[in-house]
Amino acid sequence: MAANSSNGDHQTPTKSPPLPSPLRFSKFFQSNMRILVTGGAGFIGSHLVDRLMENEKNEVIVVDNYFTGSKDNLKKWIGHPRFELKRHDVTEPLLVEVDQIYHLACPASPIFYKYNPVKTIKTNVIGTLNMLGLAKRLGARILLTSTSEVYGDPLVHPQPETYWGNVNPIGVRSCYDEGKRVAETLMFDYHRQHGIEIRVARIFNTYGPRMNIDDGRVVSNFIAQALRGEPLTVQSPGTQTRSFCYVSDLVDGLIRLMEGEHTGPINLGNPGEFTMTELAETVKELINPKVEVKMVENTPDDPRQRKPDITKAKELLGWEPKVKLRDGLPLMEEDFRLRLGVDKN
Ligand SMILES: NC(=O)c1ccc[n+]([C@@H]2O[C@H](COP(=O)([O-])OP(=O)(O)OC[C@H]3O[C@@H](n4cnc5c(N)ncnc54)[C@H](O)[C@@H]3O)[C@@H](O)[C@H]2O)c1
Numbered sequence: 001m002a003a004n005s006s007n008g009d010h011q012t013p014t015k016s017p018p019l020p021s022p023l024r025f026s027k028f029f030q031s032n033m034r035i036l037v038t039g040g041a042g043f044i045g046s047h048l049v050d051r052l053m054e055n056e057k058n059e060v061i062v063v064d065n066y067f068t069g070s071k072d073n074l075k076k077w078i079g080h081p082r083f084e085l086k087r088h089d090v091t092e093p094l095l096v097e098v099d100q101i102y103h104l105a106c107p108a109s110p111i112f113y114k115y116n117p118v119k120t121i122k123t124n125v126i127g128t129l130n131m132l133g134l135a136k137r138l139g140a141r142i143l144l145t146s147t148s149e150v151y152g153d154p155l156v157h158p159q160p161e162t163y164w165g166n167v168n169p170i171g172v173r174s175c176y177d178e179g180k181r182v183a184e185t186l187m188f189d190y191h192r193q194h195g196i197e198i199r200v201a202r203i204f205n206t207y208g209p210r211m212n213i214d215d216g217r218v219v220s221n222f223i224a225q226a227l228r229g230e231p232l233t234v235q236s237p238g239t240q241t242r243s244f245c246y247v248s249d250l251v252d253g254l255i256r257l258m259e260g261e262h263t264g265p266i267n268l269g270n271p272g273e274f275t276m277t278e279l280a281e282t283v284k285e286l287i288n289p290k291v292e293v294k295m296v297e298n299t300p301d302d303p304r305q306r307k308p309d310i311t312k313a314k315e316l317l318g319w320e321p322k323v324k325l326r327d328g329l330p331l332m333e334e335d336f337r338l339r340l341g342v343d344k345n
């Protein structure tokens with residue numbers, strides 16, 4: 001019987017195992033944490049990647065199908081030894097070895113998520129199932145970027161995480177808001193059934209540099225319109241409200257949530273609340289006082305009010321946003337000027 005065999009079935013190895021590749025000890029492999037970011041070529045994802053890459057102990061893998069994201073957002077990392085970019089659609093299974101998963105992949109602007117609603121549902125449901133399956137196989141911690149849209153057209157204001165929402169299940173926005181609600185359910189079922197370490201962030205309207213110029217969301221629309229000298233299109237009635245969070249604050253919140261001890265769901269957003277008419281007037285005043293503000297028709301099921309209750313984020317993550325709308329808009333203006341080629345007079 002072999003001396004080192006516990007059950008007697010094993011042969012004593014006659015040959016020692018091969019040495020690991022010498023590359024195993026190079027700088028490339030010395031990271032402590034390998035992190036997957038799905039949707040990392042998008043707006044929030046690329047800012048998250050920037051922040052994760054600042055830490056030399058992190059190795060970052062991005063997967064994206066480039067539906068609304070772009071390699072351009074990640075160009076400073078392409079070729080970096082701790083960075084890898086892969087064209088991949090999350091509705092297909094993925095085999096990679098990672099310690100953490102930030103799962104962002106999903107079109108976020110209403111014009112894009114409504115463009116192919118069935119695909120949006122597949123991305124939210126099958127995409128999240130695939131990422132949870134990966135997390136289960138690896139024992140990895142997974143964070144989902146859910147949304148304030150799970151509250152629908154809210155009847156409670158501001159919205160705490162305990163509010164179950166007011167969502168139209170058959171409307172044109174349902175592919176996104178019901179899709180995210182199922183994604184949250186899947187996260188908690190995998191947690192309860194399989195013990196997966198989960199984190200769920202409910203993000204409220206976030207803005208900043210790198211949003212697509214023709215993204216269709218309100219802040220990017222107004223800034224692009226102001227710079228092009230076109231009327232700012234306020235969708236009626238203009239009294240509907242949103243609360244806008246600058247992207248650096250949001251990324252800080254996501255990382256705190258991932259690194260902390262709480263599953264969530266946790267609201268991440270800036271409680272400063274504005275009507276769309278107020279937003280248009282602010283953009284006009286800061287960027288181009290000559291443009292006109294024009295009232296246009298709205299889209300179905302547009303939520304009338306939205307403001308996060310961030311008590312939980314403050315208490316559990318020690319997080320609150322720092323950048324006020326009036327300070328964030330000029331930072332975004334600078335980026336849009338560069339990309340549109342419009343100089344400041
Ligand atoms: N920006 C916000 O205000 C906001 C608010 C709430 C929630 N969120 C959530 O945050 C995440 C990122 O939003 P964003 O504003 O950066 O949007 P974005 O559209 O800029 O980024 C989404 C990224 O996901 C990719 N993607 C889409 N479908 C995919 C698929 N099937 N497979 C692989 N990649 C896919 C896109 O190409 C893009 O790079 C989304 O999950 C969104 O629902 C954003």
Ligand SMILES: O=C(O)[C@H]1O[C@H](OP(=O)(O)OP(=O)(O)OC[C@H]2O[C@@H](n3ccc(=O)[nH]c3=O)[C@H](O)[C@@H]2O)[C@H](O)[C@@H](O)[C@@H]1O
Pocket residue numbers: 107108109110147148149203204205206216217218219221222233234235236240241242276298299302303
């Ligand atoms: O933060 C959230 O939870 C969600 O918010 C947004 O959805 P929405 O608030 O409808 O975002 P916008 O399309 O930017 O619209 C905001 C408001 O601006 C108005 N709007 C939009 C565009 C425009 O040109 N003018 C205008 O007045 C809309 O009617 C709406 O009332 C995002 O698009 C979602 O991805 C995200 O999940």
